[in-house]
Amino acid sequence: MANQSGSVYGLTILSPIIDDPHAEVSHDCAIRDYLAGLPRDHRSPFAKLSSTHIARLVVMDDVIFVGAPAREEHLQSKYLVFESNFDGDLDTYLRRMAQDIPSELDAVWRHCVGYPGVRDVAAFTAYMKKCQLKTTFYFADVNDKTVQQTLHALRVQASVAEFIAAHQGQPAAEIQAAFQQLMEKIRKEPPPIAGGHEESAKPHTGTARTAGGKS
Amino acid sequence: MTAVTPMKAWKSPFLRVFFFLLGHIKPLQSDLVNLSFIHFARWVLITRSNFPRLSESQPKEQLHYDYLLFFSNFNGTWNQYIDAFSDVLEKGLNLVWLWSEKYPGARPVTPFKRYIAMVQFDTDYYYTAYPRATTNDVKAAHRVNAAVEDLARRSASMSAEQFGAEYARFLVAVQGDLGATGIGPIGT
Numbered sequence: 105m106a107n108q109s110g111s112v113y114g115l116t117i118l119s120p121i122i123d124d125p126h127a128e129v130s131h132d133c134a135i136r137d138y139l140a141g142l143p144r145d146h147r148s149p150f151a152k153l154s155s156t157h158i159a160r161l162v163v164m165d166d167v168i169f170v171g172a173p174a175r176e177e178h179l180q181s182k183y184l185v186f187e188s189n190f191d192g193d194l195d196t197y198l199r200r201m202a203q204d205i206p207s208e209l210d211a212v213w214r215h216c217v218g219y220p221g222v223r224d225v226a227a228f229t230a231y232m233k234k235c236q237l238k239t240t241f242y243f244a245d246v247n248d249k250t251v252q253q254t255l256h257a258l259r260v261q262a263s264v265a266e267f268i269a270a271h272q273g274q275p276a277a278e279i280q281a282a283f284q285q286l287m288e289k290i291r292k293e294p295p296p297i298a299g300g301h302e303e304s305a306k307p308h309t310g311t312a313r314t315a316g317g318k319s
Numbered sequence: 320m321t322a323v324t325p326m327k328a329w330k331s332p333f334l335r336v337f338f339f340l341l342g343h344i345k346p347l348q349s350d351l352v353n354l355s356f357i358h359f360a361r362w363v364l365i366t367r368s369n370f371p372r373l374s375e376s377q378p379k380e381q382l383h384y385d386y387l388l389f390f391s392n393f394n395g396t397w398n399q400y401i402d403a404f405s406d407v408l409e410k411g412l413n414l415v416w417l418w419s420e421k422y423p424g425a426r427p428v429t430p431f432k433r434y435i436a437m438v439q440f441d442t443d444y445y446y447t448a449y450p451r452a453t454t455n456d457v458k459a460a461h462r463v464n465a466a467v468e469d470l471a472r473r474s475a476s477m478s479a480e481q482f483g484a485e486y487a488r489f490l491v492a493v494q495g496d497l498g499a500t501g502i503g504p505i506g507t
Contacts, residue, residue, distance in 0.1 A: 106338075135443070158447045168324075174325060174421055175383050177383050180377075189359040189392070245355065246461070257460035
């Protein structure tokens with residue numbers, strides 16, 4: 105199946121954005137405004153969706169005219185493009201989206217045509233599937249490890265590098281004892297946090313400009 | 320990176336055949352795998368009549384072209400990415416994009432970059448669960464993790480002398496995989 109590579113699923117969603125000439129702020133601008141303030145690190149809504157490796161949202165205003173002799177044409181609607189790479193199956197992921205990040209979903213998708221909200225999870229799932237595009241070719245370089253496995257491995261890698269540097273030249277018995285302690289520490293550590301600790305560009309207020317004020 | 324290119328509708332089946340072969344003949348992906356700087360990438364071919372229409376009030380698209388959407392999640396800078404694409408994957412990229420209108424070819428790199436810059440969309444929101452790790456970091460971390468778990472499992476009942484020898488072998492095995500993650504040097 106082209107949407108899947110190993111245990112990783114590649115979801116592509118194209119949601120038409122509401123076109124309301126009477127809106128105080130156009131719906132595409134409202135989406136962009138909201139997304140600009142949404143945290144991108146461990147506070148990201150996608151960090152809560154812990155099976156998400158990488159996700160993006162793009163407002164596609166129109167198609168590009170690449171120059172003559174190609175024909176110039178335009179879209180009738182603007183579209184919100186959502187691309188996500190996650191572990192597991194689509195139904196579970198969509199259900200978790202509705203349950204774990206409902207306010208963020210509403211803040212973005214309420215600007216899209218036919219969005220039913222997240223209260224009715226079945227309706228939300230059906231809506232997203234109507235907007236889904238089948239991937240023609242999907243490439244995942246590491247396609248047999250979950251997000252949590254990768255985060256854990258990265259933390260172990262850092263701990264091991266530090267351990268090796270700290271114990272260079274020591275007697276084998278001392279390294280062995282320290283190694284056992286290292287492994288105990290690794291096993292007792294809480295699950296790693298997804299998304300890193302980068303500071304986002306600006307704090308998220310959660311109240312972006314709203315579209316449709318004069319509709 | 321998000322890029323969208325127009326294609327004459329009659330060309331779409333040929334591109335589908337190419338992607339089918341690329342998906343099923345793994346050696347054809349070897350350059351992509353060996354480049355090892357793309358976490359995830361995808362091409363999505365959307366025919367002109369297949370744009371989602373969710374309501375009768377939403378105007379129908381009236382398009383002449385099909386569209387090829389390309390999404391790539393890579394580490395490094397845009398210039399590094401396009402340069403590597405042009406240098407290493409020229410033939411493969413040409414087979415993907417030669418069906419798109421006005422595609423100039425992956426070499427020379429200047430018109431190729433100009434074309435990609437023209438057809439790409441800026442990403443409004445981007446999230447990665449491991450922002451400081453490159454594709455190679457991820458692969459290396461999994462190798463280190465497997466090796467250290469293996470050593471831990473085997474070393475429980477070893478004498479100090481045996482452990483010393485095994486530890487030395489472990490160091491040799493993982494020494495190339497211990498680089499720190501973080502923001503890499505940028506040279507463009």
